[in-house]
Amino acid sequence: MISSLIRNVGALPLKNSFGRHVSRTFATGGFPAPRLFDYATVTSNLTVSDAIESVEAAFKALSKGKVDVPMPMHIGIEESDVAGPGDCHIKGGYVSGTPTFTVKLACVSFYNNLKKNLPPGSGIFIVVNAVTGAPLGVFQENRFMTDLRTxxxxxxxxxxxxxxxxxxxxxxxxxxxxxxxxxxxxxxxxxxxxxxxxxxxxxxxxxxxxxxxxxxxxxxxxxxxxxxxxxxxxxxxxxxxxxxxxxxxxxxxxxxxxxxxxxxxxxxxxxxxxxxxxxxxxxxxxxxxxxxxxxxxxxxxxxxxxxxxxxxxxxxxxxxxxxxxxxxxxxxxxxxxxxxxxxxxxxxxxxx
Incomplete structure (x- = not known):
């Protein structure tokens, strides 16, 4: 039902808040929505052996100065009545000559989750088109891809x-x-x-x-x-x-x-x-x-x-x-x- 409505949007005239017709590209943001890959899809299709060759190549590129890799960003969540405790790490990088770059958000040490029968860590990878800068996919990996690349x-x-x-x-x-x-x-x-x-x-x-x-x-x-x-x-x-x-x-x-x-x-x-x-x-x-x-x-x-x-x-x-x-x-x-x-x-x- 929802997918058919989305497809039918392409057949409708588009107007802005002033009632004027606008460019369809502008109105839709110009880019398709990033694909969402849930945890089950990620964990059932990736293994550590998938990552070894690419990670080895990344280390080679890193030593040659061919990777843009900023220092990690850390957000500390102190424990209070409404939050924490926990930590958020944000890492990312671009390996020169590859068609995508990645930004990762990893949340760890949320130990109060255990009281709720939830794991203490979660996370997503956002893979971005290196030509257009548009996000291609959001991977709900909950540390799985992080552990694979480690x-x-x-x-x-x-x-x-x-x-x-x-x-x-x-x-x-x-x-x-x-x-x-x-x-x-x-x-x-x-x-x-x-x-x-x-x-x-x-x-x-x-x-x-x-x-x-x-x-x-x-x-x-x-x-x-x-x-x-x-x-x-x-x-x-x-x-x-x-x-x-x-x-x-x-x-x-x-x-x-x-x-x-x-x-x-x-x-x-x-x-x-x-x-x-x-x-x-x-x-x-x-x-x-x-x-x-x-x-x-x-x-x-x-x-x-x-x-x-x-x-x-x-x-x-x-x-x-x-x-x-x-x-x-x-x-x-x-x-x-x-x-x-x-x-x-x-x-x-x-x-x-």
């Missing part, structure tokens, strides 16, 4: 910052991001998984083992996990550090940290960062909201101690792993990744 960045970090014989992969924190990190890691090489979390590790290990067809074990502690792992993914709420330097494998380890994306968060102790070959996804972000921030504040690192941004390693401008070293890859999530997954989502879902 997992894809984890795959890129593992591909370029580890050796082929590093195959025991630990996961500290076993929520939605960890699942995408595990899926992404399994696309890089065959793995053996180790899991630890304050809750949910057993279910995570069972689910990932069944889905990926790889062995998973549950560690008794974070220290136990660190001693067994060649690669460690950390993806916790990030309020306090999750490992210690003395726990790490002396044969060398790559830590891929994605839990810190706000100035109040950290997962990796400053002494581990200072002892590492530190690689950022985007240094101008990690110095403010990533792991690097805590090392700078502790006075154990300066920005000159940043070895590379991930895109420089992907491009071959800097070498990844060299011997038995500690590598920390600090993933705060860049607008380049959002632009990449936004393009993938539009290309795939607009064909439905």
């Amino acid at each position: 997992g894809a960045a984890g795959a890129v970090a593992m591909k370029y910052c580890t050796n082929p014989d590093q195959d025991v992969v630990g996961f500290i924190g076993c929520g939605a991001i960890a699942k995408n990190m595990a899926r992404a890691a399994a696309t890089v090489r065959p793995i053996k998984g180790v899991a630890f979390a304050l809750e949910g590790a057993e279910q995570f290990a069972k689910e990932m083992s069944n889905e990926l067809g790889v062995p998973f074990e549950v560690a008794t502690s974070a220290q136990d996990l660190c001693g067994k792992s060649d690669i460690i993914f950390t993806q916790t709420p990030g309020g306090s550090t999750v490992l210690e330097k003395d726990w790490l494998n002396p044969k060398g380890v790559t830590i891929i940290a994605s839990g810190s994306d706000q100035p109040t968060k950290c997962e990796i102790p400053p002494d581990v960062l200072a002892a590492s070959k530190y690689i950022s996804d985007l240094t101008k972000q990690t110095r403010k909201v990533g792991e690097l921030r805590s090392a700078l504040e502790a006075g154990v690192m300066t920005e000159d101690d940043v070895y590379a941004e991930l895109g420089e390693v992907v491009n071959g401008d800097k070498v990844g792993r060299e011997g038995n070293e500690i590598i920390v890859v600090d993933l705060t999530g860049t607008g380049a990744q959002d632009a990449a997954i936004g393009q993938v989502a539009w290309d795939k879902l607009s064909q439905l």
